[in-house]
Amino acid sequence: MKTLISIALLMLSPIMVNASPNGQQLFENNCSVCHGTKGGGGVGIPLALPSFINSVSDNYLRKTIRYGRPGRVMPSFNNLSDDEILSIVNYMRTWTGKKGKTFSKHNITGNPQAGGKLFNKLCISCHGVGGIGGAGTGVTFSRPRNSPIIAPSLNNPGFLSSAEDEFIKETLVNGRAGTPMISYKQFGLSDQDINNLVSYIRGFEAGPYPFKSYDTESAVIKVDSPYSIEETINNVKDAIIGKNFKLIRVQELNQGLVEAGKENKKSYIIYFCNFNFLNKALAIDPRVGMFLPCRVTVIEQNGKVSIISTNPLKLASLFNNHELSEACKEMHTIYSELLEEASL
């Protein structure tokens, strides 16, 4: 009988192991690409920083993974179950071996007007006007950087939904060692002053959040050209140079995919770049290389010539990066004007 029970338990054990998600594996699959293999940071913040990981609640981490930070690179992980998220959080706790803090959901009462004055005096230089956050979301160690972190966006709905008032207060009181965030006690603030600041930050919830999504845009920008394919290509080249971009190359779309000499002469890609703009875009988000270099495609089909480009605004919506969306707005204008000029 004992043997039967042992066999039954042995048969069950793999199921039981599989039933508990592997937090480390999940972290490596979903988080490490931005936050580093052991939370050392990269495109994302260094989560393993003891002054961060030891001062946040499990609730804060769970909600942050679930909701993300709209417009600030960190996406919402809707693809993960609650158990999987909990496993990731438990794995993150192994970095320092300490349990997460527990904060009450009790709201701190303060004077938001007085807090606003303090915010504009002491916080605005890092956290920006209205708590919008530091510039340069999505920096990476592949680019020059001054700090491993960027001041968080305090008006971000993802942050406000995740952070308890007591957590915000504790951060103000203790600061965050290893980052530019110092203890606000050093400014001589009283307990009431700090409550006023918390109350002001909490008040961002009522205000509008200035992140605009362009997901409803069309995927491509397209115009028809009244010219031949050769003339259209020349027009595009002239328009590119006219916009202070450097022409990189013109090639058949399937060049390199087919044997040399057998390329399709009815579809061409024209690559171009402005390295100053590119450098700025990569500093905003290093993943932007995915739609680089700039390109326009010229196609002839059934005697009709069309000029097509991707719509940078549409692609920007994939990156969840407000700053990048703004840069893509500029690129959208450039592409639209370029296509129009080339087809006039």
Next chain:
Amino acid sequence: MKFPTAISRLAGLFILLCVSFNSYADDLIMMRVKQSFPETMTSLQIAIKKAGYTISRVQRVDIGLTKSGFKTDKYRVVFFGKAEEVETLLNQYPDLAAFLPLKISIFAENNDTILVSNNPIILQRYFKQIPEHYFTRWEKDVQKIFSLASIED
């Protein structure tokens, strides 16, 4: 919870739900490879070929930036596709040309290398008239390429 605070909390949650619906983690396929850039670049090219694709071009983004006086670590974009498939799709759905050939960005981050691609399945949202099987297969293939590229020798 005081009444105005409760209202403000609900408003915050509403805004969150409104603005975050289209920023899903799986819109991009990304991977951190614990290998240096040159090794990963070689693995990536082998993986693309193993998955049945031809590399049409490697854009050396870092070279252009460095020549223009900007500092950057290694950064390349690898273009790839299947000749017949590209030809068929171009003839039937010319607007898709803007997204072809497929591509993967690869860049160094200290001793690691990062691979990034848009998830080809998003193209299904953009081009609803194109049969879904193209995009689902591309998604699987890109995931396979990333896995193969991350396996250490």
